[in-house]
Amino acid sequence: MTARPPARGIGVTPAGSWGHAAGRGAPVPRPARPPSESSTGAAVNDAPRTYDVIVIGAGPVGENVADRTRAAGLSTVVVERELVGGECSYWACMPSKALLRPVIARADARRLPGLAGAAQAPLDAAKVLARRDEFTSHWKDDGQVGWLDSVDVDLVRGHGRLTGEREVAVATPDGGTVRLTARHAVVVATGTTAALPPMPGIDDVNPWTSRDATSAKEAPRRLAVVGGGVVAVEMATAWQALGSQVTLLVRGDRLLDRIEPFAGELVADGLREAGVEVRFGANVGSVERDGAHGEVRIGLEGGARVTADEVLFAVGRRPHTGDIGLETVGLKPGSWLEVDDTCQVTAVPGGWLYACGDVNHRALLTHQGKYQGRMAGAAIGARAKGEPVDDAPWGAHVATADHAAVPQVVFTDPEVAAVGLSAAEAQQAGRNVKVVDYDLGQVAGASLYGDDYRGRARMVVDLDRGHLVGVTFVGPGVGELLHSATVAVAGEVPVDRLWHAVPSYPTVSEIWLRLLETYRG
Structure with missing residues (x-):
């Protein structure tokens, strides 16, 4: 495999996505560098x-x-x-997605007659990790x-x-x-x-943060993940598939609590089916490690304990x-x-x-x-x-x-894709909205993904202004639907105009027609 240039989002990226670098105008003369300084900035004076x-x-x-x-x-x-x-190229977006893509591809294959049997074999963790390393240009x-x-x-x-x-x-x-x-x-x-909670002795445990979770050289036998957000669910998905026994410890009563509630419910179902133990209401009160490299003992409020070989704290950023x-x-x-x-x-x-x-x-x-x-x-x-x-x-x-049309994809099985406001956020903002839901599994294109497609879609319509303020999709492959929703929300496209945007058949994008039909009643 050819070495990949590092990722930046303009020009070539280490993660295999490609942008462009045109239209920058004529070069501007640079300030003279000290003779002993190279273009990489190895300065030896303070001129x-x-x-x-x-x-x-x-x-x-x-x-x-x-x-x-x-x-x-x-x-x-x-x-x-x-x-x-930066972080995205080497310790976040790109290595995490390199770890997750084989997991999702195998899950898609398992839904298809003719491939399901071949997809039962475990992933070759060494090859997945080696491909991850190439995506980060080592x-x-x-x-x-x-x-x-x-x-x-x-x-x-x-x-x-x-x-x-x-x-x-x-x-x-x-x-x-x-x-x-x-x-x-x-x-x-x-x-x-990554933010770590102010817990006595946490530094002595040498816990994983998101950087460790995306750059680890092998799968721990047992991994405890503390948190219920995007990093927590994506890394639980990846390492369970790569051979770890994963326990997800969630303080609250749902996953992905900034997205529509049904998203977290479907992701929790998918994690459990994959073998992850998901515990809600699990408030971590203490952590300690047995020696420098021994097992980690995690104490939960109420007296329960969880043991693991590594513990990932995915509880926020600072x-x-x-x-x-x-x-x-x-x-x-x-x-x-x-x-x-x-x-x-x-x-x-x-x-x-x-x-x-x-x-x-x-x-x-x-x-x-x-x-x-x-x-x-x-x-x-x-x-x-x-x-x-x-x-x-x-x-x-x-x-x-940043205020109106922020898109996000969560690369779990099923995927989650959302843009704009949730129904609760729109209502809290005082908007007069209509919430429209539809079973994604009932769309003809979804059947092409396999016999057990489960998913859901929601659009939130501002009735006073006549356009969408939020859209959420959950299901296999929905990340590729998100930009159409982002265009509709950012562009404030009137719902009546969307009626004339005809989706191709049979594709999952037919969900747009079904949502609009449901909206019209």
């Missing part, structure tokens, strides 16, 4: 360098910002302390670095910290310091890291802002950064500081962060040129979709 834009964080979000500011003709440098390509970022160089974006490796207005100091791996100054903007795109110099510009270290719709940090005067992606807590999803990066980069370019900023809803420089 100051000035750019139009400094981006702290070279994950997909930071790269999208840099792409758009370069397209606007602004000299740009990105600062990265780990791997160029945790090397040469391809990503090459992309930055090809579009005239400089890279400084090291830990970047704000030191004042438009100023960043980078402590490089060789002990040097690079001092950067921005003419127009500094963008924080440092993302988040902002990666604890040591980036926020105090030098009047902000609290470790805090989320509140922004406006152009991603300007609202608490810092002067309009020079931006925050994009997870770090602003608007929508903790890679694709939304990349979208914010595109919007912010364009806004920075317009402001730098003295051009008007189109900051009206759905304008060219604002991240309106």
Whole structure:
């Protein structure tokens, strides 16, 4: 298999998805590098360098910002302390989906006469993990670095910290310091890291976080997963299929509690059928490990205990802002950064500081962060040129979709795909809505997936405005339906107009016709 370049969401990606890198405009001359410094930023002195834009964080979000500011003709440098390509490329989206794809493919095959018998064999865990390693380019970022160089974006490796207005100091791996100054903007795109509960002794247990779950070299015999969100259910799905005995410990009474309730119900059913033990109302009160590498003993409130070889805590994220110099510009270290719709940090005067992606807590999803990066980069370019900023809803420089049309896919069996508001969220917001449900298994195209297709669809219609505000699908293969729903929600397409969008037969997309027929009554 050919080595894959690292993933970023613009240009080639390590995960095998491919974007484009066109339309960036003429190159802007770079500030001269010190003679001893390479394009990878191995600085050995603190000679100051000035750019139009400094981006702290070279994950997909930071790269999208840099792409758009370069397209606007602004000299740009990105600062990265780990791997160029970020969390998504090496420890989150891409390796997790590489682990999950064989699991879902086997589940699909098991539903089909003629393949079901062949699909009963266990997965070859070693080959699945080896393919995962190729998707992460074996945790090397040469391809990503090459992309930055090809579009005239400089890279400084090291830990970047704000030191004042438009100023960043980078402590490089060789002990040097690079001092950067921005003419127009500094963008924080440092993302988040896994949050661990404040539990006595938890550090001594050396628990798995999401990074460990996506990069582990072998399947533990027994894995306890604490949490009920996306990371928890996806990793429970993957490692159960790769040979672990998985126990899922959920504090509440449902999975995926930010999505329609039926989504969590169907996913819980699927996990149980796959062999996962799902325990609701399981509040973890203590954890301890027997020696450095022994079993983990997990104490639950009420006295029950669970033993495992590894324990994954998937209970939330915290902002990666604890040591980036926020105090030098009047902000609290470790805090989320509140922004406006152009991603300007609202608490810092002067309009020079931006925050994009997870770090602003608007929508903790890679694709939304990349979208914010595109919007912010364009806004920075317009402001730098003295051009008007189109900051009206759905304008060219604002991240309106963060409020109205955030899509998400959960890659379990069955899949979950949702965009916009749930029925409960719409009602809590005071909208006058009609909720329309339909059994996805009754759509002709679903029968092609096998004899036991189970799924459900829901659309939430704003009756006053006549368009959709939310759509949820649950079932095999529904992730590929989501963009049609996103277009309908983001575009505020009138329901009467959707009636004329004819779905192909026989495909699962015929669910749109069935939902609209049900809506009309």
